Amino acid sequence: MSPGGVPGAGRPASVSFGEPERWPRPFARRTRGQVVAAAVCLVLGTGLIGGAVTGAWLADGPEGPGTRHAFAVAGDLWHEVPVDQLFPPTVQGRGAGPGEADRVWTRIAVAPDSGCKGAFDALLTRALAPVGCERLLRATYTDATQSHVTTVGLLFTEADAAGMEALARRFERERLDRRGDLMPLPYAAKDTAAEGFGPGQRASWAISVLTDAPVVVYAVSGWADGRTVDEPQPAEDAMRSGATTAPAQAGLGHEARGLADRFERALRQRAGTPTERPS
Structure with missing residues (x-):
């Protein structure tokens, strides 16, 4: 997410070398390790986004930025x-x-x-x-x-x-x-x-x-x-x-x-x- 941006507002750029990726890839071809890693990243990313939003509310307050x-x-x-x-x-x-x-x-x-x-x-x-x-x-x-x-x-x-x-x-x-x-x-x-x-x-x-x-x-x-x-x-x-x-x-x-x-x-x-x- 770019500074000041909103989660999900844009798509990440795709850089490929060699054969283009097929999206989505068949789930069956993924290894067990890849699936676990993806799940962990999703949980961590959601937690960080939620923490950032909560932190901003605590710092600024519902009245407006910097009021408190x-x-x-x-x-x-x-x-x-x-x-x-x-x-x-x-x-x-x-x-x-x-x-x-x-x-x-x-x-x-x-x-x-x-x-x-x-x-x-x-x-x-x-x-x-x-x-x-x-x-x-x-x-x-x-x-x-x-x-x-x-x-x-x-x-x-x-x-x-x-x-x-x-x-x-x-x-x-x-x-x-x-x-x-x-x-x-x-x-x-x-x-x-x-x-x-x-x-x-x-x-x-x-x-x-x-x-x-x-x-x-x-x-x-x-x-x-x-x-x-x-x-x-x-x-x-x-x-x-x-x-x-x-x-x-x-x-x-x-x-x-x-x-x-x-x-x-x-x-x-x-x-x-x-x-x-x-x-």
């Missing part, structure tokens, strides 16, 4: 990829701002990798509990004008693909990603533009529960001057045309969604996920 492998690779990224690659010093956001304006974000702080204890408000902790917490990585960025600050989080879970699918369905069904009492917490680092970025300064946010990786990606944005926000708004609502809330007018929904999308895309690329499924 990519899911596992994504779960290991937190301890295999350097922090400057997971959280680049600068992130380009072409067309990520209001009116498809370009954005550039600069990293100003990286939190030590940790567990999830105390990292989320109580209700969000409860909502994420079914998938567990393997590791939480966070970094905070500011925009080019240093007017806005945005914390990006990568929650590496302990769940398998079925667990992530179940959580994603629940978030979508109950619209948990739009509830103001389920906003992620920011990471406020001392002696940076995000020093005053606390719970009361959260203005807009985005949460994506991935189904092709054991990761929850989120981003939460606010003003760098530490002002409090009376009406936080989920990124999708703040990005709508005609939205008049303060976060919408300042483009803070675009800040949160723009960064979350780019980190989600970069994670998939590093894991080698073959397709980007809706999160």
Whole structure:
């Protein structure tokens, strides 16, 4: 069988020397040894073909080539990829701002990798509990004008693909990603533009529960001057045309969604996920 071919798709070429073979040959003229050898070859060949098919299914999974492998690779990224690659010093956001304006974000702080204890408000902790917490990585960025600050989080879970699918369905069904009492917490680092970025300064946010990786990606944005926000708004609502809330007018929904999308895309690329499924 040629590489990538299908068993039985073509006939082997026949090379003869001297008198042409008569096919099929009379069975009676074969020796006992020839018959036994032919039977053994048939059994071995069938076993090898069956083993190859089974091996390919185990490696790729029924979802598609490489799906299972990519899911596992994504779960290991937190301890295999350097922090400057997971959280680049600068992130380009072409067309990520209001009116498809370009954005550039600069990293100003990286939190030590940790567990999830105390990292989320109580209700969000409860909502994420079914998938567990393997590791939480966070970094905070500011925009080019240093007017806005945005914390990006990568929650590496302990769940398998079925667990992530179940959580994603629940978030979508109950619209948990739009509830103001389920906003992620920011990471406020001392002696940076995000020093005053606390719970009361959260203005807009985005949460994506991935189904092709054991990761929850989120981003939460606010003003760098530490002002409090009376009406936080989920990124999708703040990005709508005609939205008049303060976060919408300042483009803070675009800040949160723009960064979350780019980190989600970069994670998939590093894991080698073959397709980007809706999160």
